[in-house]
Amino acid sequence: xxxxxxxxxxxxxxxxxxxxxxxxxxxxxxxxxxxxxxxxxxxxxxxxxxxxxxxxxxxxxxxxxxxxxxxxxxxxxxxxxxxxxxxxxxxxxxxxxxxxxxxxxxxxxxxxxxxxxxxxxxxxxxxxxxxxxxxxxxxxxxxxxxxxxxxxxxxxxxxxxxxxxxxxxxxxxxxxxxxxxxxxxxxxxxxxxxxxxxxxxxxxxxxxxxxxxxxxxxxxxxxxxxxxxxxxxxxxxxxxxxxxxxxxxxxxxxxxxxxxxxxxxxxxxxxxxxxxxxxxxxxxxxxxxxxxxxxxxxxxxxxxxxxxxxxxxxxxxxxxxxxxxxxxxxxxxxxxxxxxxxxxxxxxxxxxxxxxxxxxxxxxxxxxxxxxxxxxxxxxxxxxxxxxxxxxxxxx
Amino acid sequence: xxxxxxxxxxxxxxxxxxxxxxxxxxxxxxxxxxxxxxxxxxxxxxxxxxxxxxxxxxxxxxxxxxxxxxxxxxxxxxxxxxxxxxxxxxxxxxxxxxxxxxxxxxxxxxxxxxxxxxxxxxxxxxxxxxxxxxxxxxxxxxxxxxxxxxxxxxxxxxxxxxxxxxxxxxxxxxxxxxxxxxxxxxxxxxxxxxxxxxxxxxxxxxxxxxxxxxxxxxxxxxxxxxxxxxxxxxxxxxxxxxxxxxxxxxxxxxxxxxxxxxxxxxxxxxxxxxxxxxxxxxxxxxxxxxxxxxxxxxxxxxxxxxxxxxxxxxxxxxxxxxxxxxxxxxxxxxxxxxxxxxxxxxxxxxxxxxxxxxxxxxxxxxxxxxxxxxxxxxxxxxxxxxxxxxxxxxxxxxxxxxxxxxxxxxxxxxxxxxxxxxxxxxxxxxxxxxxxxxxxxxxxxxxxxxxxxxxxxxxxx
Numbered sequence: 114x115x116x117x118x119x120x121x122x123x124x125x126x127x128x129x130x131x132x133x134x135x136x137x138x139x140x141x142x143x144x145x146x147x148x149x150x151x152x153x154x155x156x157x158x159x160x161x162x163x164x165x166x167x168x169x170x171x172x173x174x175x176x177x178x179x180x181x182x183x184x185x186x187x188x189x190x191x192x193x194x195x196x197x198x199x200x201x202x203x204x205x206x207x208x209x210x211x212x213x214x215x216x217x218x219x220x221x222x223x224x225x226x227x228x229x230x231x232x233x234x235x236x237x238x239x240x241x242x243x244x245x246x247x248x249x250x251x252x253x254x255x256x257x258x259x260x261x262x263x264x265x266x267x268x269x270x271x272x273x274x275x276x277x278x279x280x281x282x283x284x285x286x287x288x289x290x291x292x293x294x295x296x297x298x299x300x301x302x303x304x305x306x307x308x309x310x311x312x313x314x315x316x317x318x319x320x321x322x323x324x325x326x327x328x329x330x331x332x333x334x335x336x337x338x339x340x341x342x343x344x345x346x347x348x349x350x351x352x353x354x355x356x357x358x359x360x361x362x363x364x365x366x367x368x369x370x371x372x373x374x375x376x377x378x379x380x381x382x383x384x385x386x387x388x389x390x391x392x393x394x395x396x397x398x399x400x401x402x403x404x405x406x407x408x409x410x411x412x413x414x415x416x417x418x419x420x421x422x423x424x425x426x427x428x429x430x431x432x433x434x435x436x437x438x439x440x441x442x443x444x445x446x447x448x449x450x451x452x453x454x455x456x457x458x459x460x461x462x463x464x465x466x467x468x469x470x471x472x473x474x475x476x477x478x479x480x481x482x483x484x485x486x487x488x489x490x491x492x493x494x495x496x497x498x499x500x501x502x503x504x505x506x507x508x509x
Numbered sequence: 510x511x512x513x514x515x516x517x518x519x520x521x522x523x524x525x526x527x528x529x530x531x532x533x534x535x536x537x538x539x540x541x542x543x544x545x546x547x548x549x550x551x552x553x554x555x556x557x558x559x560x561x562x563x564x565x566x567x568x569x570x571x572x573x574x575x576x577x578x579x580x581x582x583x584x585x586x587x588x589x590x591x592x593x594x595x596x597x598x599x600x601x602x603x604x605x606x607x608x609x610x611x612x613x614x615x616x617x618x619x620x621x622x623x624x625x626x627x628x629x630x631x632x633x634x635x636x637x638x639x640x641x642x643x644x645x646x647x648x649x650x651x652x653x654x655x656x657x658x659x660x661x662x663x664x665x666x667x668x669x670x671x672x673x674x675x676x677x678x679x680x681x682x683x684x685x686x687x688x689x690x691x692x693x694x695x696x697x698x699x700x701x702x703x704x705x706x707x708x709x710x711x712x713x714x715x716x717x718x719x720x721x722x723x724x725x726x727x728x729x730x731x732x733x734x735x736x737x738x739x740x741x742x743x744x745x746x747x748x749x750x751x752x753x754x755x756x757x758x759x760x761x762x763x764x765x766x767x768x769x770x771x772x773x774x775x776x777x778x779x780x781x782x783x784x785x786x787x788x789x790x791x792x793x794x795x796x797x798x799x800x801x802x803x804x805x806x807x808x809x810x811x812x813x814x815x816x817x818x819x820x821x822x823x824x825x826x827x828x829x830x831x832x833x834x835x836x837x838x839x840x841x842x843x844x845x846x847x848x849x850x851x852x853x854x855x856x857x858x859x860x861x862x863x864x865x866x867x868x869x870x871x872x873x874x875x876x877x878x879x880x881x882x883x884x885x886x887x888x889x890x891x892x893x894x895x896x897x898x899x900x901x902x903x904x905x906x907x908x909x910x911x912x913x914x915x916x917x918x919x920x921x922x923x924x925x926x927x928x929x930x931x932x933x934x935x936x937x938x939x940x941x942x943x944x945x946x947x948x949x950x951x952x953x954x955x956x957x958x959x960x961x962x963x964x965x966x967x968x969x970x
Binding site: 345377432434435487497498 | 702714859861870918939
């Protein structure tokens with residue numbers, strides 16, 4: 114402060130110059146017009162922007178319709194057919210407990226769990242209503258409770274207290290028991306009718322829940338598409354974006370990698386390998402990879418079955434001109450997702466072991482996952498105007 | 510100089526009809542009633558003053574704490590009653606004083622809930638204490654505990670006009686910035702999601718519309734007090750007021766603020782208008798408030814005029830200076846928000862933040878804090894972008910973990926006064942999130958206060 118120089122306010126300089134430039138451009142002979150190639154009235158001859166650009170009206174209903182019809186419904190249909198098939202195969206096994214039938218269950222269990230990853234982040238509407246994520250894939254499973262349920266019978270899987278004893282992770286525990294060979298698993302079920310009927314009940318429960326969600330979507334669909342009048346809290350865009358962001362933050366970033374890695378474990382950051390998804394199966398990464406990959410399809414409005422491009426959140430972000438640094442926000446988000454996928458490819462299963470032996474690799478993975486959080490939670494939500502408002506505000 | 514003195518004397522100590530004050534009292538009281546009722550019915554007493562475990566007090570007001578849950582509910586019940594009392598003019602001095610104290614106390618509990626219109630209500634209810642708005646057409650005069658008056662001193666009405674003019678003009682001045690005028694931000698972003706509005710929805714896609722709204726809004730705020738003061742254009746001005754506020758209330762979740770302004774600006778109308786308004790009400794109610802034997806008010810003595818003038822001068826000076834205090838701080842106002850509150854800045858910025866707080870132990874390890882353990886969603890959201898709240902929260906975490914023994918597995922970790930750091934990303938005007946503060950800064954040691962918060966990083970353009 115000893116130096117009596119005055120401070121230049123860049124904002125004010127820009128203000129003055131902008132006014133000057135605008136006035137000059139009005140009287141200059143340069144051709145004015147819209148110079149944004151994305152605009153509908155892009156003028157190739159124009160040299161000076163005159164703020165006349167008009168853009169194709171972004172059709173939220175069309176975006177919601179596309180996401181619903183080409184991603185959400187087919188993805189739930191696939192999930193439902195996978196769980197139906199799991200139920201059928203488990204029924205077959207309970208009738209004829211052969212090694213072949215047992216291996217078929219395990220293979221189908223894996224397929225069905227992969228198909229769950231495609232719909233996990235559609236965390237609103239019918240799925241949120243029955244808290245599908247907790248009924249289907251809560252981990253770690255409570256192995257004591259599972260054994261108690263089998264031993265005592267009389268359990269009711271509809272009780273939320275049994276969420277930790279059902280779903281894919283309970284099946285993981287029973288289908289991938291430690292130190293048992295495949296044949297020994299078959300023998301276990303031959304000698305234990307209660308365990309056999311338990312896995313059948315688990316498979317049925319999965320199917321019932323997936324069926325209920327897909328059924329509800331047939332009626333929810335129209336209100337989902339029509340609830341597009343704004344992006345305020347409670348609108349479809351807001352539900353979709355909030356469901357995606359919070360599911361990603363809590364259940365993918367934190368649940369699949371962060372928690373087992375020990376990031377949330379106090380000062381010691383002690384790893385908790387037993388918290389990985391499918392601990393007993395010994396493979397967690399295919400599921401994490403699939404969840405991220407599907408999320409990318411979903412954000413970009415691609416179709417579930419053949420990845421055909423359609424109107425998605427990426428187009429909406431582009432429409433409002435959201436940027437991150439010098440790049441489009443949609444590009445930045447896609448790049449970040451690709452980096453996550455690359456870092457996931459660089460680590461190996463079993464993840465429970467990898468977090469102990471290759472902590473750096475998994476930590477890198479986590480930091481890539483972490484970097485996506487502000488991009489989605491801050492930049493994407495503000496770009497789409499779905500900032501959550503719980504009370505009145507001044508707009509600030 | 511003498512001309513100015515004469516003018517000041519005219520607008521302060523000449524006589525004016527009491528009708529203006531009376532209808533302002535009635536309408537503003539009703540406004541308070543409905544907005545408090547709405548607040549209660551929305552369950553906000555519970556959400557904002559009972560649920561939180563921690564409150565962001567204002568600097569210098571750390572002694573303000575919420576009452577017990579029952580106490581808070583009773584306070585709001587009391588506000589409802591008091592607002593009706595004000596409207597009816599019952600125990601007016603007491604009611605306005607109590608309303609001002611309770612309302613302001615509630616506002617001081619948690620700055621999370623700061624809204625310019627709450628500040629406005631605090632100020633107006635403070636002014637009402639000193640205005641003789643109950644000296645006609647009130648229960649106080651009906652039952653005879655207050656004498657009727659026909660005339661009041663002009664300052665009692667003009668101070669309210671001044672207060673309203675301050676709100677509009679400072680709101681207008683705050684819009685005169687690069688983002689608002691040149692980029693049409695944040696409106697250009699917000700309006701793009703408004704294409705569903707009736708009639709004008711189709712216009713929202715055009716950049717041009719955002720510029721019209723931005724420039725129009727700034728012009729409206731800057732000019733409207735003068736238009737309303739002018740008898741010739743008053744009706745036109747009021748039509749503008751109604752149009753502008755109804756439009757903003759349709760577009761943004763700003764609650765009752767537009768209606769508070771629509772009602773309050775009636776103060777600019779003539780005495781005749783207010784007299785008609787009151788006689789209209791008189792016709793439909795069974796109680797008669799005839800103006801018989803009104804109390805004569807004498808011109809104030811020279812001494813009381815002097816005292817009154819200096820008090821009014823002080824109030825006016827404070828009102829004019831407080832919104833300008835941001836000039837004492839370096840850096841970008843919208844980024845560090847130093848001197849942002851109490852300045853009539855509304856709808857100016859689009860800002861969102863994401864915070865990760867860490868507590869450090871003696872040997873340099875750190876624990877990630879789950880903010881939802883200590884803060885409500887709304888508190889976390891407001892804290893994430895405002896440096897003073899970030900610091901308060903960091904200090905709260907420091908205190909929570911000070912002199913604590915933590916047992917993790919077999920390990921015992923003792924914390925005396927732990928280091929607290931925060932990794933904070935903030936997005937302003939959709940230009941990509943940026944680092945907000947130095948992630949290595951130990952916030953534990955940083956003093957609270959009104960001085961420049963140097964630990965907030967500069968905004969990189």
